[in-house]
Amino acid sequence: MAKAKLSMRDRYRLLTRDLDWEPTYVEPEKLYPHTRYEGIKIHDWDKWEDPFRLTVDSYSKYQAEKDKKLYAVIDGFAQGQGHLSLTDARYVNSLKLFLAGVTPLEYAAHRHFGYLARHLDGPGARFASLCQSIDELRHAQTEIHTISQYNKYYGGLHDFGKMHDRVWYLSVPKSFFDDGLSAGPFEFLTAISFSFEYLLTNLLFVPFMSGASFNGDLATMTFGFSAQSDESRHMTLGLEVIKFMLEQDEDNVPIIQDWVDKWFWRGYRVLGLVASMMDYMLPKKIMSWKEAFELYLEQQMLEGLFPDLEFYGIRPPRHVEQAITEKEYMSHQVYWTLYQFAFAANFNATVPEPAEMDWMSQAYPDTFDRYYRPLWERARSLQEQGKRFFFQGLPMLCQICQIPMAFTEPGDPTNIAVRTSQFRGERFNFCSDGCKWIFDREPEKYVQAWLPVHQIYQGNCGGTTIPEVLDWYGIQDGVDNGEYLTSPDKTNWDKWHTPSVVGGGA
Amino acid sequence: MAVKALYDYDYPSKDRQEVYGDDFLVHVMWANNMMFASPACFRAPRSMSFADFKSQMIDSWAASDPDYDPAAPRDWQVNGEPLSSTDVSLEDSGVGHKGLFAFRT
Numbered sequence A: 001m002a003k004a005k006l007s008m009r010d011r012y013r014l015l016t017r018d019l020d021w022e023p024t025y026v027e028p029e030k031l032y033p034h035t036r037y038e039g040i041k042i043h044d045w046d047k048w049e050d051p052f053r054l055t056v057d058s059y060s061k062y063q064a065e066k067d068k069k070l071y072a073v074i075d076g077f078a079q080g081q082g083h084l085s086l087t088d089a090r091y092v093n094s095l096k097l098f099l100a101g102v103t104p105l106e107y108a109a110h111r112h113f114g115y116l117a118r119h120l121d122g123p124g125a126r127f128a129s130l131c132q133s134i135d136e137l138r139h140a141q142t143e144i145h146t147i148s149q150y151n152k153y154y155g156g157l158h159d160f161g162k163m164h165d166r167v168w169y170l171s172v173p174k175s176f177f178d179d180g181l182s183a184g185p186f187e188f189l190t191a192i193s194f195s196f197e198y199l200l201t202n203l204l205f206v207p208f209m210s211g212a213s214f215n216g217d218l219a220t221m222t223f224g225f226s227a228q229s230d231e232s233r234h235m236t237l238g239l240e241v242i243k244f245m246l247e248q249d250e251d252n253v254p255i256i257q258d259w260v261d262k263w264f265w266r267g268y269r270v271l272g273l274v275a276s277m278m279d280y281m282l283p284k285k286i287m288s289w290k291e292a293f294e295l296y297l298e299q300q301m302l303e304g305l306f307p308d309l310e311f312y313g314i315r316p317p318r319h320v321e322q323a324i325t326e327k328e329y330m331s332h333q334v335y336w337t338l339y340q341f342a343f344a345a346n347f348n349a350t351v352p353e354p355a356e357m358d359w360m361s362q363a364y365p366d367t368f369d370r371y372y373r374p375l376w377e378r379a380r381s382l383q384e385q386g387k388r389f390f391f392q393g394l395p396m397l398c399q400i401c402q403i404p405m406a407f408t409e410p411g412d413p414t415n416i417a418v419r420t421s422q423f424r425g426e427r428f429n430f431c432s433d434g435c436k437w438i439f440d441r442e443p444e445k446y447v448q449a450w451l452p453v454h455q456i457y458q459g460n461c462g463g464t465t466i467p468e469v470l471d472w473y474g475i476q477d478g479v480d481n482g483e484y485l486t487s488p489d490k491t492n493w494d495k496w497h498t499p500s501v502v503g504g505g506a
Numbered sequence B: 001m002a003v004k005a006l007y008d009y010d011y012p013s014k015d016r017q018e019v020y021g022d023d024f025l026v027h028v029m030w031a032n033n034m035m036f037a038s039p040a041c042f043r044a045p046r047s048m049s050f051a052d053f054k055s056q057m058i059d060s061w062a063a064s065d066p067d068y069d070p071a072a073p074r075d076w077q078v079n080g081e082p083l084s085s086t087d088v089s090l091e092d093s094g095v096g097h098k099g100l101f102a103f104r105t
Helices: A008-015 A056-079 A089-101 A103-119 A123-151 A160-166 A168-181 A185-199 A201-214 A218-248 A252-281 A289-312 A320-326 A330-340 A354-363 A368-384 A433-441 A452-457 A466-473 A488-496 B050-062
Strands: A419-423 A426-430 B023-030 B040-045 B074-078 B099-104
Touching: A056 A123, A056 A218, A089 A103, A089 A123, A089 A160, A089 A168, A089 A201, A089 A252, A089 A488, A103 A123, A103 A160, A103 A168, A103 A185, A123 A218, A160 A168, A160 A466, A168 A185, A168 A252, A168 A452, A185 A201, A185 A218, A185 A252, A185 A289, A201 A218, A201 A252, A201 A289, A218 A252, A218 A289, A252 A289, A252 A320, A252 A330, A252 A354, A252 A433, A289 A320, A289 A330, A330 A368, A354 A368, A419 A433, A426 A433, A452 B040, B023 B050, B040 B050
Parallel strands: B023 B099
Antiparallel strands: A419 A426, B023 B040, B074 B099
């Protein structure tokens, strides 16, 4: 008689956990040397529940199908001159930010989940890490392939890997992720799987992918759909990993709380770039940063997730009330910074159009007309006089988030906040209580921060003049950077959309 | 709280003053002008007089705003305290490496 077919559960167990073995020649501590020093206690790795029960064959079949669909769309996009269907060339600036700011993080995540797939003691957790490692590599590749469609027509998209490592504002996402990579495995899981991919993911992913959809970018939108099922799996894993750690030992709770506090604020500061993208770089808006923050953070997380975590003794992240206060003006502070430092960026920035400013007045009734509209109107007027406003110098940076010190005292958009700490007789500057708190926990770590401005002054960035530094960044002056209205992107867009021009080549 | 690590974790600061030789990093904030998104950062000799620092470095930066009048800065502060005298060197001003001057107009 033929054997009965195995149930999914049994099949999964045979294909994954049963392949694991107990070491007999060496102590487990020697085989897995990195999972004890952070103070997290794991008593039973078998309590790790796999929400998906993936196996290598089912995983790869499923991913291959998604890849086929995506590449078919990309081919169609290229053949059908899909880049001409965007709402406006300004939209591509958000892709420049994404490719240089986010894609290299996917690759870094791929590498680090590969490390976890070797170093976690439990086979279930290792296999989940292996799948996520492959996901992240696939995301990095498909993002590069998708956005490279625009590299033929737009500036600022070449050499994104080098720019990620070198360009001043890209040190914001880079140093964020490096902070996680250089932490222990459990802190990394709390930082990336939980805080970034669960707590904050909708504030990162939805704005870019919905932004693509609203602005006629079929290629990036299709990438978004292709990655979406992976991202939901990562979200589920992020929640699983934190509950697993919390359930293993009560002593884990205060350690994890500290990490949740730290990584909420680290991630939130990185999202400053997304906030400014949403409100300023998308010609057709999805929703304001403020609305997104209220929906995805205040409603879904503070009112949804954290009441559940209270059962484990976890409270909402420290300093979250400052993020709530800042929702009224944070995106404006960040984009105003990007606007005046755009001479050293791989994208173009410009004054929002009048209709956009009216939208902002509605979206930010308490702050936009009072504080930011006057700035933009003055910027427009200066530009009309041929004096486009740029900050002619280098900014003071926060030691932790590495963003210029553009943030203000909570609730007072006119008064720049400066926090400081002394460590070994040296002064360190911070943009906020959150960043100062992170430094004071581990000053030995953050004194090593590679701050772009300080590195320029040390002569490590190609030279001390702006042209030398731009050359070292890989930014072509007058092509990739600066004002949008006088950029080749704008000139080309206008030419391509002039009916009398045949062919539309650059 | 110290960094948790598997080994002695002790590295020098990347921006310690000695890396800059006889110079300081000095920050300057134009406190009541929102045109400047953030304070500026300069590298300047410690022995430089405050007056030279202002005329050679601050003035050209502040002139990013075409309305800047070099005679206008007042209420100078150093690290949050009133600057008692502008007739000093950067070293003697008390600003220190990575410290902050602020003014209003």
